[in-house]
């Protein structure tokens with residue numbers, strides 16, 4: 219009889235299969251170490267990024283990535299999926315639980331690889347080609363995957379396969395213009411309205427948008443990719459009472475791996491004109507759009523890891539994290555206002571602030587590059603009335619990743635100070651560097667390493683940021 223000792227088992231593998239990454243591929247290992255150092259030594263204010271826990275990363279790097287499981291639990295096209303079925307069902311259950319949803323009213327698809335394709339799956343599942351979508355314009359805070367197009371170009375494929383009409387912010391209040399949305403909906407008669415944004419600092423009135431949807435018989439898709447964590451923690455108003463479909467990414471405020479969740483209404487009885495109940499169960503439309511409509515084998519390492527993140531989302535720590543995210547964002551906004559920054563809509567209700575740099579006679583592109591040179595990550599962003607997306611006037615910042623590292627409100631005041639110093643440097647250098655943004659970047663590449671103000675700020679940022687642990691690493 220053969221003894222299955224570990225020595226015997228390992229002799230079946232070529233030695234290379236047993237090496238660690240460090241041993242097998244020092245080049246890639248070295249680059250990962252470089253990225254770890256960058257993360258430790260930077261202040262990350264990108265509101266769509268976050269840090270995942272060790273447990274989430276462990277599940278993501280597990281053997282759950284090696285198997286095919288096309289189909290859904292209990293109905294797969296591959297054998298050997300007993301364990302995968304359990305994981306997917308658990309992930310679905312936890313997703314509903316994270317948002318306090320009842321499985322009689324909501325179902326969820328956990329297979330879509332990321333947010334943009336998830337939106338495309340929803341459009342293809344609920345609409346026919348060339349059907350109409352009404353969504354927030356990208357330069358006013360919307361997302362590419364809501365169907366962005368310019369006068370001359372259909373930028374997002376969504377705008378080629380569907381007819382997209384943008385709604386915008388009121389340029390005075392810089393809030394979503396619900397009256398304009400209603401006028402547009404009545405004229406355009408969309409089959410689906412998207413409520414959601416990636417650069418909007420205020421609460422979205424899902425109830426108002428539901429009313430508009432009802433008046434034109436449109437689906438309401440709530441895209442809560444940015445704010446899902448705060449909603450799961452009941453710190454921001456939930457779209458679930460009003461939406462037909464809710465999509466979120468899992469890697470932003472939810473703190474999971476890169477992925478997405480599509481929640482859809484199930485078995486909800488509506489009453490038609492004659493009082494006869496009609497059943498509009500969206501399960502098969504969404505599930506079929508995901509697989510076999512758009513995807514092949516689901517990424518089970520991701521699904522497994524999402525399940526871990528969703529369990530974390532029910533902990534008291536998650537709730538207090540989301541409360542801190544909101545407090546820190548408010549503090550950042552207040553401290554920037556104190557330093558004479560102008561904010562789009564005047565402030566924030568959520569995890570992000572959108573600065574309008576125009577009154578400071580500098581643009582988002584130049585400030586973004588100065589801040590990058592001193593280890594602060596932000597996004598340049600368009601603000602209402604902007605003409606150029608490459609040289610916009612806005613800067614988008616948020617509290618999500620730094621709050622995960624334990625940064626508190628007082629420390630966010632220090633961060634506001636670093637930004638103020640960065641902007642002052644950008645203003646000073648602008649004239650010297652030349653007329654174009656590229657001149658500015660070239661100047662920075664050439665002189666940044668010697669410039670005393672830049673080097674002093676960078677040193678302060680590195681020593682500030684190095685105090686805070688990085689989840690998943692420490």
Ligand SMILES: *Cc1c(COP(=O)(O)O)cnc(C)c1O
Pocket residue numbers: 266332333334335337360361363414415416441442443444467477
């Ligand atoms: C991030 C985001 C998406 C897209 O997610 P990806 O994972 O980058 O594809 C979609 N919608 C909104 C509102 C987002 O913020």
